[in-house]
Amino acid sequence: MAEMIKGNHAISEAAIRYGARLYAGYPITPSTEIMEYLSWRMPEVGGTFVQAESELAGINMVIGGAACGVRSFTASSGPGISLKQEGITQLYDEELAAVIINVVRYGNGIGTLYTAQCDYLRETRGGGNGDYRAIVLCPESIQEAVELVGLAFDLADKYRTVAVLMTEGALGQMMEPCTLPDFIETKRAPWGFDGKYSYKKVGIFDRDSMKEAVLMNEKHNAIKANEQRWEDENLEDADYVFVAFGLPGRSTKGAVKKLQEEGNKVGFIRPITAWPFPEEAFKKINPNVKGLITVEANATGQLVEDVALTVKKVLRADIPVYSLPYVYGIPAMKTIKADYKKIVDGEIKEVF
Amino acid sequence: MAKARKIPKIIEKPSSFCPGCGHGIAIRLIAECLEELGQDENIIFGIGVGCSSLLGGVLETDRLHCLHGRASAVCTGMKRVSPENIVISYQGDGDAYSIGLSETTNAAYRNENITVITVNNTNFGMTGGQMSSTTLQGQKTTTSPNGRDCSITGSPIKFPELVAQQFNVAYVARGSVTSPAKINKLKGYIKNALEAQINGEGYSVVEILSPCPTNWGMTPLQAFEKIDNEIVKEFPIGEFKKREGK
Ligand SMILES: Cc1ncc(C[n+]2csc(CCOP(=O)(O)OP(=O)(O)O)c2C)c(N)n1
Numbered sequence: 001m002a003e004m005i006k007g008n009h010a011i012s013e014a015a016i017r018y019g020a021r022l023y024a025g026y027p028i029t030p031s032t033e034i035m036e037y038l039s040w041r042m043p044e045v046g047g048t049f050v051q052a053e054s055e056l057a058g059i060n061m062v063i064g065g066a067a068c069g070v071r072s073f074t075a076s077s078g079p080g081i082s083l084k085q086e087g088i089t090q091l092y093d094e095e096l097a098a099v100i101i102n103v104v105r106y107g108n109g110i111g112t113l114y115t116a117q118c119d120y121l122r123e124t125r126g127g128g129n130g131d132y133r134a135i136v137l138c139p140e141s142i143q144e145a146v147e148l149v150g151l152a153f154d155l156a157d158k159y160r161t162v163a164v165l166m167t168e169g170a171l172g173q174m175m176e177p178c179t180l181p182d183f184i185e186t187k188r189a190p191w192g193f194d195g196k197y198s199y200k201k202v203g204i205f206d207r208d209s210m211k212e213a214v215l216m217n218e219k220h221n222a223i224k225a226n227e228q229r230w231e232d233e234n235l236e237d238a239d240y241v242f243v244a245f246g247l248p249g250r251s252t253k254g255a256v257k258k259l260q261e262e263g264n265k266v267g268f269i270r271p272i273t274a275w276p277f278p279e280e281a282f283k284k285i286n287p288n289v290k291g292l293i294t295v296e297a298n299a300t301g302q303l304v305e306d307v308a309l310t311v312k313k314v315l316r317a318d319i320p321v322y323s324l325p326y327v328y329g330i331p332a333m334k335t336i337k338a339d340y341k342k343i344v345d346g347e348i349k350e351v352f
Numbered sequence: 353m354a355k356a357r358k359i360p361k362i363i364e365k366p367s368s369f370c371p372g373c374g375h376g377i378a379i380r381l382i383a384e385c386l387e388e389l390g391q392d393e394n395i396i397f398g399i400g401v402g403c404s405s406l407l408g409g410v411l412e413t414d415r416l417h418c419l420h421g422r423a424s425a426v427c428t429g430m431k432r433v434s435p436e437n438i439v440i441s442y443q444g445d446g447d448a449y450s451i452g453l454s455e456t457t458n459a460a461y462r463n464e465n466i467t468v469i470t471v472n473n474t475n476f477g478m479t480g481g482q483m484s485s486t487t488l489q490g491q492k493t494t495t496s497p498n499g500r501d502c503s504i505t506g507s508p509i510k511f512p513e514l515v516a517q518q519f520n521v522a523y524v525a526r527g528s529v530t531s532p533a534k535i536n537k538l539k540g541y542i543k544n545a546l547e548a549q550i551n552g553e554g555y556s557v558v559e560i561l562s563p564c565p566t567n568w569g570m571t572p573l574q575a576f577e578k579i580d581n582e583i584v585k586e587f588p589i590g591e592f593k594k595r596e597g598k
């Protein structure tokens with residue numbers, strides 16, 4: 001039965017039910033309720049909760065838990081996620097499965113407390129040093145966030161990689177009806193440390209980067225082939241296709257519906273995986289489409305880059321790609337509709 | 353006739369440390385203690401970045417190469433989820449006390465039930481002998497070419513003393529590798545530290561004064577003498593916090 005629950009609490013409870021047994025982190029708005037909830041909930045299920053001295057320490061505790069094969073995770077926002085990047089690239093490099101919750105807040109540096117999507121490029125391009133990509137899942141509702149927490153742990157285990165739940169400040173703070181999953185049986189990954197050296201490792205100085213590069217590309221290609229997820233509507237018949245994720249994606253869906261009712265031929269793609277980017281969805285788009293429009297909560301337009309690259313790759317045509325970057329917050333349907341009119345009237349120019 | 357010491361089972365390969373380096377002795381002692389305590393098939397290492405990393409090539413055990421300075425945090429995660437395993441962090445002074453001072457100190461502050469072994473050679477060995485937080489006043493390094501000036505760089509940090517005085521921990525000691533007698537004593541310290549962990553008494557740390565002849569520009573013998581004549585004056589050896597009832 002669906003119950004009203006706050007986004008950050010729902011994410012925390014879902015992680016427990018999907019078998020997470022180590023959380024380590026450091027408080028930062030708007031993600032703090034996750035660790036507050038887990039501070040009492042994790043001990044109830046016999047798991048480990050550590051309030052770390054910093055995000056650096058927190059992510060490294062996650063590395064320790066993950067190395068022992070335990071479902072381990074952390075959450076943060078803004079500059080806290082910046083500090084965790086060192087550990088995230090290390091998790092990837094050691095092929096450890098772990099989940100990172102980024103409750104995105106707006107801004108560079110210390111930033112602000114506004115809800116936003118300004119970390120899109122960082123999350124989808126890895127974020128730390130090196131060449132890696134993490135799986136990035138972006139929910140539009142609390143119910144979807146709960147489901148994606150489970151998916152994040154499953155995919156992290158399946159590919160021995162890092163999965164990021166890229167949610168937004170507002171989704172963490174708001175309440176919605178939500179059905180929580182049943183408890184799964186917790187078990188350790190077979191490759192986790194047990195003290196007996198059961199799982200042999202390649203020594204630090206015996207690694208072969210050339211071979212590892214081939215394996216890394218194979219892993220990325222497998223994820224791209226198998227794990228694209230999205231929601232779409234009316235792509236085959238659209239003059240304009242909107243692309244938006246998360247809460248702005250939800251708003252865009254509403255705007256598209258209104259525009260359709262008013263006789264406009266519009267459709268939408270809402271990426272659920274930001275990486276792998278849902279290229280498959282673009283195969284359905286009307287070849288005579290007049291333009292694609294991204295709706296984003298950042299200042300510079302980030303998602304638009306992936307949309308333009310995908311148009312080039314999949315549609316192989318010079319179709320204008322527009323961006324509506326609303327800086328922070330959740331754009332209202334009427335704002336999106338009004339800006340759509342400006343695009344159609346040529347008042348807003350394409351980015352690509 | 354001298355009695356040959358048995359090579360512990362978990363030592364897989366000879367080490368690749370420079371001649372006269374103290375790391376090899378430290379690792380050998382840890383391996384001997386683990387075997388004698390019956391823990392050599394129940395051990396996970398968090399390895400620091402530096403010459404300490406070479407431990408990874410010597411021992412056949414579960415081990416994770418941690419980011420520079422973060423081993424105490426990684427070991428915290430390991431020990432919390434696997435309390436039945438013995439967890440040791442093995443780090444240099446730069447790793448544990450410079451870049452990792454926060455993680456190292458906070459693990460002691462929380463009294464994590466782990467054992468931290470720091471190899472103090474008063475410089476960053478792996479990267480060519482730069483100044484570290486334990487470099488002595490006047491000591492020449494590649495980033496203190498005129499000798500360390502403590503009035504602008506701070507004075508050598510004494511982590512064991514800090515922990516023993518300030519925090520509620522189980523066991524703290526500093527040893528040296530410069531003579532068989534001192535090596536035997538150091539082995540006793542390491543054993544105490546591990547026993548403290550096995551018995552769930554809490555945090556233990558053993559700092560090891562260790563020669564780095566390569567970066568000190570000395571022969572191994574000169575390096576040993578430097579420790580005995582100079583370094584122990586700044587970093588006295590002994591137990592700073594004994595186990596309760598021991
Ligand atoms: C984040 C980061 N910064 C710098 C380095 C470069 N680095 C590698 S080892 C090292 C110093 C290690 O010195 P110490 O811990 O004293 O160990 P030793 O080599 O003397 O045993 C440094 C600075 C690194 N690997 N990572």
Ligand code: SF4
Nearest residue numbers: 369370373403477564
């Ligand atoms: S550089 Fe110094 S610490 Fe490193 S192996 Fe050589 S002697 Fe040992």
